[in-house]
Amino acid sequence: MLIRLAAYLVFFIGMCIYAFIVISILGAIRPEGFFAVLLVCLFGGGGWYIYRLLREYIAYMIKAAHVAVIGELAVNGNVPEGFGMYQYGVSKVKKYFAASNALFLLDRMMSGAVRQIQRVMGGIGAILGFIPGMKQIVKLLNKFVDIILNYVDECIMAYIFLHEGQNVWKSACDGIVLYFQNWKAILKTGAKILLFLVLFYVVFYLLFRGVFLGLISNGDFATVIIAYIMTLLFITVLKWGVLDSIIMINMLCGYLKVAYGAEPSYDLYGKLEGMSKKFKEMVGKSREAAPGAEVHTA
Secondary structure, eight states: HHHHHHHHOOOOOOOOHHHHHHHHHHHOOOHHHHHHHHHHHHHHHHHHHHHHHHHHHHHHHHHHHHHHHHHHHHHSSEEEEEETTHHHHHHHHHHHHHHHHHHHHHHHHHHHHHHHHHHHHHHHHHHGSSSSHHHHHHHHHHHHHHHHTHHHHHHHHHHHHSSTSSSSHHHHHHHHHEEETHHHHHHHHHHHHHHHHHHHHHHHHHHHHHHHHHHHOOSSSHHHHHHHHHHHHHHHHHHIIHHHHHEEEEHHHHHHHHHTTOOOOHHHHHHHOOOOOHHHHHHHHHHOTTTTTTOOOO
């Protein structure tokens, strides 16, 4: 957790330096009205894009090692003898994926497959849009599902690490099927996490809003907007660096409790293939990686 937090704090410091440069530029040209809003959006969007590229790729290696350790602790109670937690996590990542690009590709495909399935499920709710109040209910449910799915790749990655010797792509497919197969248990855990996240953002926003207004704002509209953005960014960095690890541990433990050792449903395997092209592609890759291996299909 400390390594993860340190990485995010470094990213945040970089964003603060970027924000200082932007404020200096805005202070020099003193834009007003719509032009000020436009410049803030352009500078903010560019900085956020660069930040996301660095965060998603570099931080993913840390997360993968973290997931390997949590999964081992959740199932077996300890890491194997002769390993520290850090060494075990690193060794697992190296053992399963010779190149970091392969790990990153697998994660992107898993996320894409799950999102496609989510869109299909959301489309079913949209059909019922003629019912009064249904659109609002569907939007709320989609937000809820979106929060839960933010952690699906970590759950499935832990499932992969725990199935040593099995085709990695097949383990990923099994993990996705088991995630949806045990949706009731996942939703219960997700509901608790959603409530906790709402309270976290509200409390910390109220605590830090005045701090950033005092440090950054000089009364100009543009600097006030930047102060609010930096407040939300700081809270989000805290969430990524500290809270996400706690949430991930809860999601992983809840998932592995019902998924580890369970048998994926043959019927659900086929249904998910029909709902997601990416999931079907993952099943195809599992066949290519191990032509003789068993692959569940409808």
